[in-house]
Amino acid sequence: MLEQPVLTVRNLSKQYGEGCEHCVDTQTQLEKNYCPVCKTIYACRDVSFDLYRGEILGIVGESGSGKSTLMKSLYFDETITSGEGxxxxxxxxxxNIFTESNQMKRAIRNDILGMVYQNPMLGLKMNFSSLSNIAEKQIAAGNRHVRQMENRSYELLERVNIPLHRSKEAPKNFSGGMQQRVQIAKALSNNPPVLLLDEVTTGLDLSVQADVLDLIKQIQRELQISMIVVSHDLAVIRMLADRTIVMLNGQIIEHGLTDQVLEDPQHKFTQQLVYSLL
Structure with missing residues (x-):
């Protein structure tokens, strides 16, 4: 019997604009993923994939390829145009999670999904203490035991290597790397089976990047969480991902085992992406 995926996405599409006769049916008149006639942007086009339990799935592509739109759609920050999840x-x-009510979507976000944004300001309240940030997600999921939430928050801060004497400090006082680690702790607070990470090392110093990547790998190994990791950095994907999807102009153009995609790229764009790093 085949293992059931922890997340299944089928034909997910997200467009900005109504579309017109030039682009709605065939989408052949597009410049990349943009219609020059009606100005509609097709950010994601018929994206389908499976994520299995305990797996890290990498998503790579150039800026504007649809990676971040896909992540925002999965976390309900964006309303999709069509598709199933x-x-x-x-x-x-x-x-289908995408057709559920806003109330149910909030419950899914609080209980089943964790999100770590590229910009920590999207995932954290910068003026609240780190402790309060982590407790906030637990409260949203219905936890009302103050001592229990406090203990869980301390436990997570320790896990992500934030000194406990700084737990009452606001993230605005922290470095970028520490802010990302607080975000990871917050995302993990309700033991989500699926964790979404969007360009989490962008803008960090190399040594800090390495610390954050080590932490992600360690958490995945210990907790067996399924993760989707978006990055434009192939070194990050090579280190973390079991399988990799390559996106271009809102579409998946290649997918497979990470080693296979990076060692023997089939699509011309993936070849350029890989060889530009050699």
């Missing part, structure tokens, strides 16, 4: 940990994977 199923989570094994929600309604036995039988209900």
């Amino acid at each position: 199923y989570l094994a940990d929600y309604e036995n994977g039988e209900t």
Whole structure:
């Protein structure tokens, strides 16, 4: 019997604009993923993939390829135009999460998904203490035991190597690397089966990048969380991902085992991406 994916996405599309007769049906008149006639942007076009339990799936592509739109769509920060998504940990994977009510989507975000944004300001309240930031996600999921939440927050801060004497400090006082680690702690607070990480090392110094990547790898190994990691940096994907998807102009153009995609790229764009680093 085949293993059920923890997340299944089918034909996810997200467009900005109504579309017109030039682009709606065929999308052949597009410049990359943009219609020059009606100005519609097709950010994601028929994106389908599976994520398995305990797996890290990498998504690479140039700026504007649709990677971040896909992540925002999965976390309900964006409303998709069309498509289906199923989570094994929600309604036995039988209900399309994208057609659920806003209330149910909030519950899915709080209980099943964790998100680490490229910009920590999107994931953290910068003036609240780190402790309060982590507790906030637990409160949103219905936890009302103050001592329990406090202990969980301390435990997570310790896990992500934030000194406990700084737990009452606001993230605005922290370095970029520490802010990302607080975001990771917050995302993990309710033991989500799926963690989404969007360009989490962009803008960090190399040594700090290495620390954050080591932390992600360690957490995945210990907790067996399924992760989707978006990056334009192939070194990050090579280090973390079991399988990799390559996106271009809103579409998946190549996918496979990470080693296979990076060692023997089939699509011309992937070849350029890989060889530009050699």
